[in-house]
Amino acid sequence: MESSRGIHIDGVIPVVPTPFNDDETIDLGSLHRLIDFARAAGACAVCLPAYASEFYKLSEAERRLVVEEAVKAAAGRILVIGQVNYPSARLAVESALFAQKAGATAIAAAVPRLFSLGERDLFRYFDRLLKALDIPLIIQDFNPGGPTIGPDFIAGLHQAHPHFRYVKLEDPLMGKKIKAILDATQGEVGVIEGWGGMYMMELIPVGICGIMPGLALTDFLSRVFKLMRQGLKDEAYSIFRGVLPQIVFSLQHMELFHYAEKMLLQARGILPRVVVRELRMEIDKSDQDYIVFLNQKVLELLDHLKMPYNPAVGA
Numbered sequence: 001m002e003s004s005r006g007i008h009i010d011g012v013i014p015v016v017p018t019p020f021n022d023d024e025t026i027d028l029g030s031l032h033r034l035i036d037f038a039r040a041a042g043a044c045a046v047c048l049p050a051y052a053s054e055f056y057k058l059s060e061a062e063r064r065l066v067v068e069e070a071v072k073a074a075a076g077r078i079l080v081i082g083q084v085n086y087p088s089a090r091l092a093v094e095s096a097l098f099a100q101k102a103g104a105t106a107i108a109a110a111v112p113r114l115f116s117l118g119e120r121d122l123f124r125y126f127d128r129l130l131k132a133l134d135i136p137l138i139i140q141d142f143n144p145g146g147p148t149i150g151p152d153f154i155a156g157l158h159q160a161h162p163h164f165r166y167v168k169l170e171d172p173l174m175g176k177k178i179k180a181i182l183d184a185t186q187g188e189v190g191v192i193e194g195w196g197g198m199y200m201m202e203l204i205p206v207g208i209c210g211i212m213p214g215l216a217l218t219d220f221l222s223r224v225f226k227l228m229r230q231g232l233k234d235e236a237y238s239i240f241r242g243v244l245p246q247i248v249f250s251l252q253h254m255e256l257f258h259y260a261e262k263m264l265l266q267a268r269g270i271l272p273r274v275v276v277r278e279l280r281m282e283i284d285k286s287d288q289d290y291i292v293f294l295n296q297k298v299l300e301l302l303d304h305l306k307m308p309y310n311p312a313v314g315a
Helices: 028-040 060-074 089-102 119-132 151-160 175-184 218-229 233-250 254-267 285-305
Strands: 045-048 079-083 106-110 137-141 164-169 190-193
Touching: 028 060, 045 060, 060 079, 060 089, 079 089, 089 106, 089 119, 106 119, 106 164, 119 137, 119 151, 151 164, 151 175, 164 175, 175 190, 218 233, 233 254, 233 285, 254 285
Parallel strands: 045 079, 079 106, 106 137, 137 164, 164 190
Antiparallel strands: none
């Protein structure tokens, strides 16, 4: 399939948060600025609406709107991956076809984990989605405390549908699994590491093709990724250790992550306000204060590295 070669991931693919106005409506102007920042910060693509986009708080119309607007904002300057997360295969297909028509370069879809289902059932789900698509598919599997899809499943699905091109995994200690996936697919299915890029230092040498973190640290993580690819591990580590505390703290809870991510984007002058849509977690003052502390350390690292707070300004 010609279209299956339409995306090449090699680097950082941030998940773009959904910016809201004070009344919790979507702030489309800020969404455009977030896409501009991602491009200027060195991302190879952007993805939305995913968990870090608060997709589960968006209506179907809003999910489609942010994909449309992201494609408009990208204007061909950066690839846009439209995320579709539904337990219903029918709804996943409908939403994916909309994103494809709107101009998304690829589709990302999370493995439905609401209930425990075997790989035979999951194969049927993704087989239906892939039969409907003409653009590449990225499968995300996050299953805390349980197994994620394995190399045989991934190889079999790719053999049936060559435009299944990438898998995003968030398992700890998955170096051995990455090697098994690359071996099983002859390297034709790339592995993307999620979970904020927390494991990128040890997994880049193993063979991951990219990471999918939040947006606010894209420029740092892009530098780390490139330095690691060049074999400059000490230089990469010196940057990575400066942002890792922010990643670790924020990923204790998805709702905490939304606050920390948007607060850092605001501190960098990229987002005008911090609004997390209800139902949201109430953040204690001590936690807010620590986020402010961590964000200040990020700003100090930007100054130390002579990196701009917002690289999109004047770009």
